[in-house]
């Protein structure tokens with residue numbers, strides 16, 4: 001399955017409207033007013049949801065597991081968040097978000113302005129600055145999906161590091177398994193050579209047990225530590 005151009009890119013006008021409104025937001029963004037912003041955000045969300053589904057399907061197909069597509073996407077909650085990282089008051093680099101793996105199935109990120117900051121750790125432990133293409137999404141595999149895949153793909157360890165004194169804006173679409181759904185490694189990914197690495201888990205139960213502070217403090221793999229066999 002291929003990705004077409006419409007699916008891959010959010011239009012420059014769309015990004016411009018989102019950025020302009022977020023940048024000037026001195027009043028509540030909705031429900032009243034800002035119709036243009038609300039409509040643009042709704043279109044942006046539809047675009048991102050479509051892309052997320054396409055990528056989920058592509059990953060499942062690459063493992064011959066497309067029969068799980070409906071189950072997985074029907075048991076996912078999507079949550080859109082707009083983020084502003086303030087201007088650091090120092091010439092030293094400042095952490096905007098500490099290193100973590102998202103507990104999602106997939107995360108789609110779109111940086112709205114030119115201010116870089118997203119960094120990804122590679123297998124050698126080096127932090128790599130990510131410079132996104134304009135009007136495009138960064139797609140990251142989350143811990144819930146890495147666990148569902150019995151560790152076949154790794155989740156993306158990342159952070160936001162701010163330099164310079166300009167604010168950074170980004171929007172994220174976070175697809176998480178919904179509460180009550182048991183994330184369970186499919187039997188096709190388990191055999192003599194590949195034992196099951198993780199017990200089934202309910203993300204909501206995990207989040208009740210571990211406060212965000214504890215999760216942050218547990219380094220790369222709080223969720224994996226929670227459900228590893």
Ligand SMILES: O=C(O)CCC(=O)C(=O)O
Pocket residue numbers: 083097102109118158159160170171172
């Ligand atoms: O703003 C970004 O680019 C990254 C945000 C992020 O990692 C998160 O909210 O989990």
Ligand SMILES: [Fe+2]
Pocket residue numbers: 100101102158
């Ligand atoms: Fe993240």
